[in-house]
Amino acid sequence: MAELLQQLILDTLDAQLTLPDTRALKIPGQSSPASSHDAQITILGALNSLLSREMITYETHEVSSHVLTPEGVQIVREGSHEARVWAALPERGSAPLGVQDLKRAVGDEAAKVGQGRAFKSGWIAKEGNGFVKAVPNITDTTQIELREVESSGTLAAGEKALSELRKRKLIIQRKGQWFTVNKGSNFSTSIAKPETDLTVDMLTSGSWKKSTFKKYNFDADGIPTSGGALHPILKVRDEIRNIFLEMGFEEMPTGTFVESAFWCFDALFVPQLHPARELQDTFYLSDPSTSLCPPSGYYERVSRVHEHGGYGSIGYRTPWSHEESEKLLLRTHTTASSAAMLYKLAAKCRGQDIDGDISAKSRAADPSDDGFRPAKLFSIDRVFRNETMDATHLAEFHQVEGVVADRNLTLADLIGFMRTFFRKMGMKNLRFKPAYNPYTEPSLEIFAWHPLLEKWVEIGNSGMFRPEMLAPMGFPPDVRVHGWGIGLERPTMIRYGVNNIRTLVGHKTSIENVENSPAVMF
Ligand code: PHE
Numbered sequence: 001m002a003e004l005l006q007q008l009i010l011d012t013l014d015a016q017l018t019l020p021d022t023r024a025l026k027i028p029g030q031s032s033p034a035s036s037h038d039a040q041i042t043i044l045g046a047l048n049s050l051l052s053r054e055m056i057t058y059e060t061h062e063v064s065s066h067v068l069t070p071e072g073v074q075i076v077r078e079g080s081h082e083a084r085v086w087a088a089l090p091e092r093g094s095a096p097l098g099v100q101d102l103k104r105a106v107g108d109e110a111a112k113v114g115q116g117r118a119f120k121s122g123w124i125a126k127e128g129n130g131f132v133k134a135v136p137n138i139t140d141t142t143q144i145e146l147r148e149v150e151s152s153g154t155l156a157a158g159e160k161a162l163s164e165l166r167k168r169k170l171i172i173q174r175k176g177q178w179f180t181v182n183k184g185s186n187f188s189t190s191i192a193k194p195e196t197d198l199t200v201d202m203l204t205s206g207s208w209k210k211s212t213f214k215k216y217n218f219d220a221d222g223i224p225t226s227g228g229a230l231h232p233i234l235k236v237r238d239e240i241r242n243i244f245l246e247m248g249f250e251e252m253p254t255g256t257f258v259e260s261a262f263w264c265f266d267a268l269f270v271p272q273l274h275p276a277r278e279l280q281d282t283f284y285l286s287d288p289s290t291s292l293c294p295p296s297g298y299y300e301r302v303s304r305v306h307e308h309g310g311y312g313s314i315g316y317r318t319p320w321s322h323e324e325s326e327k328l329l330l331r332t333h334t335t336a337s338s339a340a341m342l343y344k345l346a347a348k349c350r351g352q353d354i355d356g357d358i359s360a361k362s363r364a365a366d367p368s369d370d371g372f373r374p375a376k377l378f379s380i381d382r383v384f385r386n387e388t389m390d391a392t393h394l395a396e397f398h399q400v401e402g403v404v405a406d407r408n409l410t411l412a413d414l415i416g417f418m419r420t421f422f423r424k425m426g427m428k429n430l431r432f433k434p435a436y437n438p439y440t441e442p443s444l445e446i447f448a449w450h451p452l453l454e455k456w457v458e459i460g461n462s463g464m465f466r467p468e469m470l471a472p473m474g475f476p477p478d479v480r481v482h483g484w485g486i487g488l489e490r491p492t493m494i495r496y497g498v499n500n501i502r503t504l505v506g507h508k509t510s511i512e513n514v515e516n517s518p519a520v521m522f
Contacts, residue, residue, distance in 0.1 A: 003191060004028040005046040009181060010189045013056065019181040036153065037067060037176050047179060052215055053194055054186040058179045065153030065176040066162060072146050072170035080142040081114030086123045089133045096130030146170060229515040232504065233398065236492040237380050240400055243424045244378040249402065254337045254381035260291035261327040264336040266302055267343070268439035269468040271316045272324045276332065281386050285328040298343065301472035311471035330384035333485065334399045337379055342481060345375050345405060346473035370476050374406040380488060391500045398488035409480035411442060411464060418446060418462060418484055425491065431456060441466050446484065450494065460486030
């Protein structure tokens with residue numbers, strides 16, 4: 001149809017040199033009248049296509065035209081309410097029609113509105129309890145006028161009559177356009193489809209010389225590129241990793257999803273009877289179910305501090321179980337990796353000759369140097385907990401953890417570090433609440449002000465690692481280590497306005513959302 005219309009425009013121009021008013025065009029295959037809004041939109045499409053090939057030029061004229069409301073359309077089809085009332089009534093002299101019967105004949109709405117208007121025009125008369133026709137025939141001006149508006153968008157009778165119909169909500173005003181068309185520099189009556197590609201064939205045959213090429217449309221949207229996309233959690237992970245790196249932290253190796261209970265709990269001075277270690281909270285491996293032994297001297301010191309105490313502590317005073325310690329499990333926190341890293345860091349300290357597995361070569365030349373080197377370590381990796389899954393909990397998730405080891409660190413250092421770190425993540429308002437962790441004392445829960453939820457939300461947990469954990473590793477007594485951990489999923493959900501974790505992680509994740517998720521901006 002589009003081509004037929006283009007052809008019609010070209011033929012008209014060919015015959016009469018100019019097309020002064022597109023409202024006069026009879027569009028092939030279009031049922032609405034040529035002057036209608038829809039018809040002019042169709043014409044505009046054809047004109048633009050011809051214009052792009054410079055076959056025509058055109059000018060736009062703005063007009064205000066009118067279209068019928070659904071009620072107006074009904075009147076064109078069935079007549080005005082007053083005309084239908086008149087038509088339903090008997091001639092004068094016959095038995096009059098009662099109100100109920102009239103309603104039944106033309107419907108409640110038409111009976112109500114039509115009756116008043118028919119009276120006013122003197123078309124009907126009251127007789128007894130009913131109505132009769134007062135005149136033998138009528139002219140339904142409303143219907144006639146609406147027909148005219150339908151086909152021409154206006155009324156020859158002028159603005160007064162139009163505004164009357166508008167007031168009755170039978171028509172509405174609409175801005176419209178029509179066009180004056182003239183021949184363009186490439187005018188011809190044959191629409192050759194423009195070429196979109198210059199091919200080898202065209203070059204060898206020379207046919208390109210006579211071809212018309214489609215113009216570049218620099219305004220067109222490009223084709224969306226498809227390719228790999230980072231999951232929102234990975235984007236937030238990168239952001240957080242960058243914050244750590246710019247603060248001088250080093251990333252810990254955290255590939256060990258499977259850990260021994262020794263590194264996940266015992267090394268952290270978590271009592272062997274702690275409820276978090278039970279089956280309902282922790283996933284244990286059945287095959288293999290036990291780990292290799294940790295370095296023997298260290299293992300010895302850890303078991304002793306649990307059972308009998310030491311380093312100023314009275315310990316838990318419960319029997320030590322080797323079986324409990326060697327169980328293999330899916331790590332419940334990345335602090336298991338932090339413990340292993342801290343153990344390695346402590347092993348470098350002079351004079352400790354930790355467990356025979358470090359040699360004298362790590363000892364410093366300066367006798368006042370005990371070999372300890374401050375460290376800032378972080379990790380972002382997966383952990384597993386035997387949780388009941390719901391909108392905000394999964395059985396596997398990611399933890400972000402930052403650990404700092406230095407001499408004489410205080411709680412103020414920990415708080416200062418967290419304030420700096422979380423400010424970089426866009427969380428300026430923080431609060432800390434005393435909490436309990438078996439491996440830290442004091443311990444602090446971290447709360448951040450959530451500007452959208454307008455409340456404080458818990459984001460993580462922190463503290464100063466206990467001497468019962470650090471001393472068996474071999475750290476000099478003045479070395480303090482503090483750390484904190486937060487989940488990665490919660491900040492990602494807040495960042496991307498996701499309120500159900502399962503739309504972010506798992507089989508219900510929509511690839512489209514992942515592809516379209518914007519970059520994070522902490
Ligand atoms: N391991 C703690 C948790 O799982 C976080 C933490 C890390 C706390 C380091 C204190 C120090 O919530």
